[in-house]
Amino acid sequence: MDISGFGGQPPEDTPTFGIPSLEARTTGNLLVLLPAQAVSDGVAEVQRATGIELATSADFPRGAIEADQLQEANGVVFDQLGVALVRAEPGQARELAAAVMDDDRPVLGVEEERVVYALSTPPPGGRTGSSAPPGEYLRGYRDAVNNLVSNLAPDAGAARVAAVDESTTTWGLQLTGAVASPFSGQGVRVAVLDTGATPDHPDFVGRTMELQSFIAGEEAQDGHGHGTHCIGTACGPRNPEQLELLPAYGVAFAAEIYAGKVLSNAGSGTGGSILAGINWAVTNSCRVVSMSLGAPVPPGQTFSTVFEEAAQRAMTAGTLIIAASGNDSRRSEGIVRPVSHPANCPSIMSVAALDVELQAANFSNGSVNPAGGQLDIGGPGVGVHSSWLMPTRYRLANGTSMATPHVAGVAALYVQANPEATAGELFGLLMRNARRLPLSSIDAGSGLVQAP
Amino acid sequence: MVEVVVSIDDQHLQAMSSVTDRLREAGMEIDESMEAIGTVAGRIPSEQLEEVGHIDGVAHVERTGTFQVPPPDSDVL
Numbered sequence: 001m002d003i004s005g006f007g008g009q010p011p012e013d014t015p016t017f018g019i020p021s022l023e024a025r026t027t028g029n030l031l032v033l034l035p036a037q038a039v040s041d042g043v044a045e046v047q048r049a050t051g052i053e054l055a056t057s058a059d060f061p062r063g064a065i066e067a068d069q070l071q072e073a074n075g076v077v078f079d080q081l082g083v084a085l086v087r088a089e090p091g092q093a094r095e096l097a098a099a100v101m102d103d104d105r106p107v108l109g110v111e112e113e114r115v116v117y118a119l120s121t122p123p124p125g126g127r128t129g130s131s132a133p134p135g136e137y138l139r140g141y142r143d144a145v146n147n148l149v150s151n152l153a154p155d156a157g158a159a160r161v162a163a164v165d166e167s168t169t170t171w172g173l174q175l176t177g178a179v180a181s182p183f184s185g186q187g188v189r190v191a192v193l194d195t196g197a198t199p200d201h202p203d204f205v206g207r208t209m210e211l212q213s214f215i216a217g218e219e220a221q222d223g224h225g226h227g228t229h230c231i232g233t234a235c236g237p238r239n240p241e242q243l244e245l246l247p248a249y250g251v252a253f254a255a256e257i258y259a260g261k262v263l264s265n266a267g268s269g270t271g272g273s274i275l276a277g278i279n280w281a282v283t284n285s286c287r288v289v290s291m292s293l294g295a296p297v298p299p300g301q302t303f304s305t306v307f308e309e310a311a312q313r314a315m316t317a318g319t320l321i322i323a324a325s326g327n328d329s330r331r332s333e334g335i336v337r338p339v340s341h342p343a344n345c346p347s348i349m350s351v352a353a354l355d356v357e358l359q360a361a362n363f364s365n366g367s368v369n370p371a372g373g374q375l376d377i378g379g380p381g382v383g384v385h386s387s388w389l390m391p392t393r394y395r396l397a398n399g400t401s402m403a404t405p406h407v408a409g410v411a412a413l414y415v416q417a418n419p420e421a422t423a424g425e426l427f428g429l430l431m432r433n434a435r436r437l438p439l440s441s442i443d444a445g446s447g448l449v450q451a452p
Numbered sequence: 453m454v455e456v457v458v459s460i461d462d463q464h465l466q467a468m469s470s471v472t473d474r475l476r477e478a479g480m481e482i483d484e485s486m487e488a489i490g491t492v493a494g495r496i497p498s499e500q501l502e503e504v505g506h507i508d509g510v511a512h513v514e515r516t517g518t519f520q521v522p523p524p525d526s527d528v529l
Binding site (some may be wrong): 194224225226229235263265267268269271272274275276278279282283292293294295304305306309310313314317329341363387395398399401402 | 455489521
C-alpha cells in the first residue's frame with residue numbers, strides 16, 4: 001500500500017478540472033494525534049499497540065522526511081506536530097482506536113488520511129472532451145447562483161432569520177449568543193466612554209459603577225441618555241429580579257462598569273476629552289473600552305496617527321478599544337460613507353450596525369477608505385432596547401452606537417473566558433468567531449459578533 | 453490658539469515630563485498629560501505649531517477634533 005499524498009500520484013480517476021469531488025478520497029493510512037507535551041510517550045504507545053516502528057522527522061536534516069523513506073516505512077512521526085502517519089492493518093487500527101478511547105493512554109485521536117488536491121482555476125478558452133467541466137462543477141455553480149438569487153430577491157420565501165421573541169431577552173442578546181453563553185463578564189472591567197451614566201436607574205441599584213467626568217463643569221451623571229443606553233447594552237442586568245421590566249438587554253451583566261463622561265450633556269466632546277477617558281480606562285485596567293462616538297471622515301482621508309498610537313499603547317497595556325463605525329450612510333440611496341474617526345484606526349475595532357434580518361442598517365458606514373478605515377465587525381444596531389434616563393427608563397434606539405456596546409460586552413465575555421489573552425488576541429477572538437453573513441466585508445466586516 | 457493633541461514618541465514614554473516641559477517652553481498650555489497612552493492635550497499659539505512638531509520627544513501633533521452625538525430625540529443615535 002503506498003503512502004500517497006506525500007509525493008505519490010493521486011488515483012487515476014482524479015477529475016482533471018481541479019475541483020475535488022464531494023466525497024473525500026482516503027489513502028488507507030491513518031493519522032494519529034499524540035499529546036504535544038509527551039510525543040515520545042505517544043510514539044512508544046503506538047509501537048506497543050501496533051508493533052509499528054515509527055521513523056521520526058527529528059532524524060532528518062531540517063526535519064524533512066525524504067519521500068522514499070515515507071514509502072518504505074510503515075509509519076513516521078512528525079515530532080514538531082505530535083502527529084504520526086501509519087500504514088495499519090485493520091487489527092492495528094482497532095488497537096489504536098481503543099487507545100484513543102482510554103484516557104490514560106497517550107494517544108488522543110485517529111483519523112483516515114485523505115487525498116488532497118491543488119485548487120486551480122479552470123483553463124481559459126473552449127473546452128471539449130476530457131477537459132470539459134464535469135457535471136459536479138456545473139451543479140455547484142448552479143447552486144451558488146440560485147443561492148445568490150434567493151438572497152437578493154425581495155420575496156425570497158422564508159425569512160432569513162426566524163421571527164424573534166423579545167419577551168424575555170432582546171433580539172441582540174439572542175442572535176449574538178449572549179443568552180446561551182455561560183459567561184457574564186464577571187471580574188472584567190468595561191469602560192464606556194460617552195455622555196455619562198445613570199447610577200440611580202432602578203435596574204442598576206446595587207451595581208458598582210466607577211464614574212468620572214472629563215467634561216469641565218459637568219458631573220458624570222448622564223444628562224443626555226446616550227451613555228445610559230450604551231452602558232445598558234454592554235453591562236445591563238440579566239436577572240429578571242433586577243429588572244423593572246423585561247426584556248433583559250445587557251451582554252456582560254456581571255462586568256465592572258467604568259463610566260467615563262467624555263461627551264457633554266449636549267452630546268459633544270473633543271479629542272482631548274476622549275483621550276483623557278481612554279487614559280483613565282487604561283490606568284484602571286479596563287480590558288475593554290466602548291466608544292459609541294465618532295467624527296465623519298471624508299473619502300480619501302487617512303486615520304489619526306495620535307489616536308492610532310494611543311490605541312496601540314492601550315493594547316500593549318491590555319486594553320482593546322471598540323468604536324462605532326458611524327451613521328453617515330444612506331444605503332437606500334446608494335450612499336456608503338467611510339468609517340468614522342477614531343474607529344478608522346487599525347488598532348481600534350470598528351463596528352457596523354446590523355438589523356434583526358442581519359442586513360447592514362441603512363445608516364451604517366462601510367470600508368471606503370484604503371488607508372485604515374476597515375470595518376471590522378457587526379453588532380445589533382436597529383431596534384435596540386436598553387436603559388434610558390429616568391423617568392423614561394427604557395427606549396428603543398438605532399445606531400452604530402448601539403452595535404458597539406454589544407461587541408464590547410461580548411469582548412468582556414471573551415476576557416472572562418480567556419483571562420490571559422492579550423488585547424491583540426482578543427481582537428482575533430472576536431473576528432474569528434463572528435458569524436459570517438452573506439454580506440460584503442465592506443458592509444459587515446467579519447460578520448455578526450458571537451459570544452463565547 | 454489652536455487646540456491640539458500631541459503624541460509622545462516611544463523613546464520618551466517613560467520620561468514624558470521632560471517633553472511636556474519643552475512643550476510649555478514652546479508656548480503650549482497643557483490641559484492634560486496622559487501617561488498611560490503617551491499623549492498630551494492642550495493649546496498652542498498657531499504660529500508655534502511647526503516648532504512644536506520638531507521638539508525632541510514629540511512624534512505627532514494634530515488639531516483636536518470635535519465629536520457630536522445627535523440630540524436625544526433623534527431616530528438614529
